[in-house]
Structures are given as structure tokens and as C-alpha cells.
Amino acid sequence: GEDVEQSLFLSVREGDSSVINCTYTDSSSTYLYWYKQEPGAGLQLLTYIFSNMDMKQDQRLTVLLNKKDKHLSLRIADTQTGDSAIYFCADHYKLSFGAGTTVTVRA
Amino acid sequence: DGGITQSPKYLFRKEGQNVTLSCEQNLNHDAMYWYRQDPGQGLRLIYYSQIVNDFQKGDIAEGYSVSREKKESFPLTVTSAQKNPTAFYLCASRPGLAGGLNTGELFFGEGSRLTVL
Numbered sequence: 473g474e475d476v477e478q479s480l481f482l483s484v485r486e487g488d489s490s491v492i493n494c495t496y497t498d499s500s501s502t503y504l505y506w507y508k509q510e511p512g513a514g515l516q517l518l519t520y521i522f523s524n525m526d527m528k529q530d531q532r533l534t535v536l537l538n539k540k541d542k543h544l545s546l547r548i549a550d551t552q553t554g555d556s557a558i559y560f561c562a563d564h565y566k567l568s569f570g571a572g573t574t575v576t577v578r579a
Numbered sequence: 580d581g582g583i584t585q586s587p588k589y590l591f592r593k594e595g596q597n598v599t600l601s602c603e604q605n606l607n608h609d610a611m612y613w614y615r616q617d618p619g620q621g622l623r624l625i626y627y628s629q630i631v632n633d634f635q636k637g638d639i640a641e642g643y644s645v646s647r648e649k650k651e652s653f654p655l656t657v658t659s660a661q662k663n664p665t666a667f668y669l670c671a672s673r674p675g676l677a678g679g680l681n682t683g684e685l686f687f688g689e690g691s692r693l694t695v696l
Contacts, residue, residue, distance in 0.1 A: 480619060502683065503682055503683050505684065507685075507687075512690070512692075513689055513690065514583075514585075514669055514671075514687035514688050514689045514690050515622075515669070515671075515685070515687045516687070517684045517685075520682055520684065560621065560622070562685075564683045564684075564685070567612065567624050567627065567637070568624075569614075569621050569622040570621055571619060571620055571621035572621050572622075
């Protein structure tokens with residue numbers, strides 16, 4: 473299978489929380505990352521988590537890492553229309569990216 | 580301002596033609612990468628270079644070629660041997676592997692969209 477897997481689509485109401493899930497196969501990475509891509513643009517780093525951490529919070533963003541299950545999640549609190557984008561999880565040891573989750577925020 | 584510049588942003592090519600996509604960075608990064616993005620498939624690694632005058636094939640190198648003659652430049656040539664070249668191409672760079680204060684984050688350009696007519 474793929475090194476990094478994530479669901480392709482998520483629709484969320486404005487003001488609700490979004491949760492994007494990701495599973496990975498390689499446990500060698502020192503860091504795991506979440507990137508955001510606006511339409512027609514490159515990717516920008518949203519946040520990252522060090523592999524010896526379980527959780528990282530950064531304003532509206534919460535990253536959870538379950539190393540035993542090789543599961544990574546990104547929670548966006550109070551989702552806004554500007555959060556509509558494609559979100560990629562990535563493992564930088566193997567330079568692998570997930571397929572990207574397209575998040576659509578509806579009013 | 581420091582960053583990565585890709586050009587052109589849009590490119591049209593006839594079948595059988597080679598095209599070269601430019602990628603320049605002024606971040607003084609050692610490593611540079613080329614990814615291809617197709618809908619529903621995420622990013623796939625084409626080639627990468629950890630240092631000047633050296634580069635390695637990624638997962639989908641067939642039909643592509645690169646050079647790394649200067650630290651700041653990593654052009655990608657899409658050859659006529661690439662069977663399905665229509666895609667969005669992304670160039671990225673980073674200082675090197677993660678360690679110390681370096682989180683290993685990739686810095687991306689704005690992409691080049693290639694369409695084969």
C-alpha cells in the first residue's frame with residue numbers, strides 16, 4: 473500500500489471543528505507534517521509534530537499522534553471559509569505525502 | 580524576499596516536444612525536489628538533489644530529466660518519453676534532513692501547470 477494514506481474529502485459547517493485523519497507506514501521519521509494547499513498554488517507548512525510527542529496545539533490547530541497505530545490527525549477548531557483547501561500529511565524520512573484531503577467549508 | 584520561484588506558471592506543449600520547467604531558490608538550501616501532482620493522487624516524487632552536481636531518481640522518474648549545476652537552480656525537463664505529462668509540477672527545497680533547529684520542512688514554489696495538446 474501507500475506510505476501515507478488519508479481520506480479524500482471532508483465537508484464541514486462553518487464554526488464546527490474539522491478532523492482530518494492520516495495513517496503512515498514508516499516509523500523512522502523524526503517529524504510528521506501537515507501542509508495546506510490553496511487552489512492553484514504550492515504547499516505551505518501548517519504545523520508539524522515531533523515523533524516523541526503525542527499532541528501539539530497551535531492556536532486553532534491540534535495535532536494528535538498515535539505512534540502505536542501509526543495514526544496522525546489534524547483538528548481545526550472553529551473552521552472558517554478560509555480553511556477551505558487541500559490538506560496533506562507528510563512523512564519526511566521517505567519524502568512521502570498523502571493524497572490530500574479536500575476540505576470544503578459550507579455556510 | 581527569500582523563496583522559490585517556478586516558471587512558467589502555465590505551459591502548453593505539443594506531443595513529441597521536450598519542455599523544461601525552471602526552479603530557482605535563494606534560500607541557500609542544499610536539497611531540492613520535484614513533485615508531480617495529479618487529482619486524487621497527491622504528490623509523487625520525480626527527482627531530488629541533496630547537493631550540487633548530484634541527484635537521485637524518485638518514484639516516477641521515467642520520462643523526466645534534471646540537472647543541478649548550481650545550488651540555487653534545479654530545472655526539470657519533461658521529455659517526449661513521458662507518456663502522460665499533463666499535470667501540476669511542484670518544486671521544493673529544504674536546508675537538509677531534519678536535525679537540531681532544522682525541522683526538515685519543505686518550502687514549495689507556486690507550481691507550473693503543464694498541458695499537452
